[in-house]
Amino acid sequence: MSRQSEPIDAIFQRLRHGPGREESFRLLFDRFYWPLFRFFEHRGFSTEECQDLIQETFLRVYRGIAEFRGESRWEHWLFRIAANTASKAVRHRAAAKRTGHTVPLEDNEPADSPPAAAGGSPRGGEAPAPLRQLLGKEMKELLSQAIAGLPAQMRRCVRLRVFQDLDYDEIADLLQISPSTVKVQLFKARKRLQMELGESFAGFDL
């Protein structure tokens, strides 16, 4: 068996009790470096910050390995350390901003905002007319009641699909059910919502 494919439990055990701690630690580092890099990068940290945060995570692993009681899987323990490290870094960053140590490099709108020069979307700038607001409020209440009245699993599928914009596979993975079950649940939900809400829901895809 090559060292790269060695079970992670065996590496951790050697790291805790056996000889060759440095070698075991290097194996552990090599195994989790890229997963951690991807995790921190996904959280929006730069390459340099990712490098620092990975080191911080492994230092914490090194310091905490003797206290680890084995209540969860090793990779979950490591993930918790990484997630805490990332949260701490974000808090530090926010605190530094509050105390005015850094100057924001870009003083314009965030990435997701519409182009300022273009004046935003045509609908975005308009104040809704009172009647439109009233209709919207009514529709929202009807929808809220209709969705709340769905069976539990169907309701969760609808919320994840509509509120969080997830695809069938993601919903299935989150709810630990099969994608075909998600599909059936959403199909039934659409029928039920159409029956309850009438024409306003016709043609709306889930």
Added chain:
Amino acid sequence: MDEKRTDLKAALRELAAEEAADIGPHAGLKRLIAYRQGTLRAAEREALQEHLSLCARCTGLLRELRDFEAASARGEAAGPEPLRQEAWDSLSRRLPWKMSAVRPISGAARRKAPRQRALRFALGAAAALVLALLGLTVWTAASFRQERRQLVHLEQLLAEQNVALSAARSALAGAERQLAAERARPEREAGRVRELEARVAELTSKLEALRRYPPETPGQTAVASRQIEVSVAPRFALRGQESPEPGFLRGGGAVNPVPVSTQAKGFSVAVNLADHPASREYRFELVDRDGRVLWTGRRPGSTLLGDAGTSVAVRGLSPGTYRLRIEGLEPDRTELVAEYVLAVET
């Protein structure tokens, strides 16, 4: 019907925001891990699923956990090895075992000459090993840099060749036009015709020679295979921009000036793959003149499609010339999609 659908979508969005604002405390990583492991009791599991259906933050954390598990199980490298080596070098300097390696030898040990010799031998061997490893690392990094420089050089040659080819083509076309005009004249001069014929022949052979230049070296030059649109601005405002004219980058070795204000010290790149076939994932790299990768980032292929595209923010750059590389990552290969030369000016 369309208006009704728009109203419905707006109502759904508002409803989502309202319900998400009233979801109570977050689940916590411990519970999410227990959920993932299937160790929660049925009632807890139901409650957590209900929370997840409304809480994008907990859903996001659960998805990160899943991706981390999957990436750990695959164990594949997802970037350049020198980056990992660099992190390990820094980390190993901060770990306690390095401290014990340089601890002075005690007085008792000094009295024991044979043990001291053995220790010296061991230290010498360790130092030799470290030096050898250091040499190997430096050599690997140097050859990596050399390969990058070679690639940059080849691309420059290719760009120069394109310019020269275009000039030769237009010169040849001009000479051919002159020759045809001279031949068509009733009072044409034989000497002038011969002169123009010789010029056409000379330009034709020059064009042929240029077409064969630079000498073919298989597998060294990656050529952009997809058309992509990349725009650069010191602001994010280009995201979703529909007009392709201003601010868009030119490939093929052309130098793209990127004005950056002294306050901003950075710029953002808006990338949109339009409707071209996309890789599952794209890697962006900002490389300096020496081939050092200053910044690297990844985006899922799906975020580069459609109207919006994606934004990549780069900050803290000094004025100079950089290259922005975009690579498509497939399970079995990495493909260079495009490369742009950026001249950052303040």
